[in-house]
Amino acid sequence: xxxxxxxxxxxxYLGEKLPGKRIESVDVRLPRLVRNRTPEEFARALSGRAxxxxxxxxxxxxxxxxxxxxxLVHLRMTGRMIFEETPGPGLPxxxxxxxxxxxGRLSYGDVRxxxxxxxxxxxxxxxxxxxxxxxxxxxSPGFTGEILRAALQxxxxxxxxxxxxxxxxxxxxxxxxDEALFLAxxxxxxxxxxxxxxxxxxxxxxxxxxxxxxxxxxxTTFRDFLNGEGKEGxxxxxxxxYEHEGEPCPVCGTPIELSRVSGRGTRFCPKCQx
Numbered sequence: 001x002x003x004x005x006x007x008x009x010x011x012x013y014l015g016e017k018l019p020g021k022r023i024e025s026v027d028v029r030l031p032r033l034v035r036n037r038t039p040e041e042f043a044r045a046l047s048g049r050a051x052x053x054x055x056x057x058x059x060x061x062x063x064x065x066x067x068x069x070x071x072l073v074h075l076r077m078t079g080r081m082i083f084e085e086t087p088g089p090g091l092p093x094x095x096x097x098x099x100x101x102x103x104g105r106l107s108y109g110d111v112r113x114x115x116x117x118x119x120x121x122x123x124x125x126x127x128x129x130x131x132x133x134x135x136x137x138x139x140s141p142g143f144t145g146e147i148l149r150a151a152l153q154x155x156x157x158x159x160x161x162x163x164x165x166x167x168x169x170x171x172x173x174x175x176x177x178d179e180a181l182f183l184a185x186x187x188x189x190x191x192x193x194x195x196x197x198x199x200x201x202x203x204x205x206x207x208x209x210x211x212x213x214x215x216x217x218x219x220t221t222f223r224d225f226l227n228g229e230g231k232e233g234x235x236x237x238x239x240x241x242y243e244h245e246g247e248p249c250p251v252c253g254t255p256i257e258l259s260r261v262s263g264r265g266t267r268f269c270p271k272c273q274x
Contacts, residue, residue, distance in 0.1 A: 002075045004138050004171030005214035006225050006233060007059050010081055013228030014106075015054035017083045018063065022050040022102040030096035033110065036118045036128075045069050045119045046099070058134045058170030064122055072118040072126060073108070078224040079115035082107050092230055111224050130166070138171040139211050145201030152192040152200065159195055160188035161262040163207070172207060175220055175242050178267045180206040182241045187273040188266045189259070213238050241267040 002010075023046045028039035037045065046065070055062035061073040061081065073081060082092050087105040091098065097108040097117065108117065120126035135151070136142035151168040152159060162168050163177040172180070181188050183206035186199055195203070214220055219233030222243070226232060236243075240250050245258035249269040259266050 001059070001077050001173050002079070002219070002225050003059060003173035003176055004056075005176070005211050005235070006219035006227075007056050007061060007075065007171075008139075008215060009219040009233060010075075010228045011054045011056040011061055014061075014063070014081060014083060017085070017104070017228070018051035018106070019053055020050060021104060023047055023065075023099050024102060025100045027098040027100070028096075029098070030110075030113060033096055033108070033113065033115055033117055035116050036120075042117075042119060046071065050102075057131070057137055058166055059173070060131050060134075062120075068122055069119050070122045072120045072128060072131060074116045074130070076110075076112075076114040076116065078111040080107075080109040080224075080226045080230075081228060082109065082226065082230045083228050084230075133167050134170040135166065135168045136170065138169050138176075138207050143169055143204060143207070145197060145204045148204055149195065149197055149200035152195050155192055157192050158189045158261050159186060159192050159203075160264070160266060162192050163203075164262070164264070169207075171211075174264050174266075175239070176207065176210050176214070178242045179210040179240060182268060182273060183209060185272055185274075188261045188268050241269065243267070 026043035026046050031039045034042045049065040049067050052064045052066050063071040084105045092107055092109050094109040094111050095107045096110055099106040118128055125132050152162050160177050163172045184202040186203060214235040217235035218227055219225055220235040221232035241256050244256045245267050247256055249256055252271050254269055254271040256267050257270050
């Protein structure tokens with residue numbers, strides 16, 4: 001699933017390209033991707049409106065328009081928002097929604113068709129529970145060790161499960177939870193209430209470090225993620241433990257282990273992360 005760095009990479013590109021471009025028509029080819037309107041209502045709400053920017057919180061893309069309603073997108077597992085300055089005769093692979101613009105073309109593609117698009121108010125609460133209840137963004141100043149430790153103290157869960165809880169902190173998924181906990185030297189299945197204030201600070205620093213590293217590389221592509229230009233991200237070479245089970249730990253040489261924490265495949269070093 002695209003996590004914060006992947007969605008932010010898309011947002012940055014769309015934020016450069018979309019403002020001022022007007023939606024001339026919308027072709028919904030797979031109606032179930034639109035969650036809170038009929039395809040006809042969806043197209044009618046967007047047609048004639050111009051993009052004013054591109055925002056993101058957690059793993060959600062918010063594309064504001066010059067009217068009372070805007071577009072909210074969750075890419076889920078394999079969603080893609082691709083803008084083409086000069087569209088060719090064909091569409092990008094797996095395209096299910098096409099936005100024809102006053103200049104260029106924006107398309108939503110999705111290999112596994114699990115994504116979601118909503119029409120939401122441009123200002124104020126969206127009415128979408130998963131968005132309105134998001135915790136502080138993982139790369140924002142509002143995500144601090146103090147905030148994280150409070151979230152860890154509220155529940156009896158493994159520390160990784162708290163990092164994956166989008167109401168505790170928005171934007172972290174399986175890849176960056178494993179990477180950050182390795183960098184912070186905290187074991188993923190550690191009971192959340194045993195994490196000290198110093199360790200919570202270390203986890204927050206590690207989260208921001210691995211997110212920043214991935215943003216610098218354009219996100220992580222294993223199979224399906226493409227940025228707003230339709231290109232793959234280059235962060236795979238930076239990953240220390242994710243998808244490296246059985247290989248030597250880059251710090252101590254101990255084989256990286258694979259286990260399950262809260263139902264998720266989890267990679268860690270049994271020596272460095274005691």
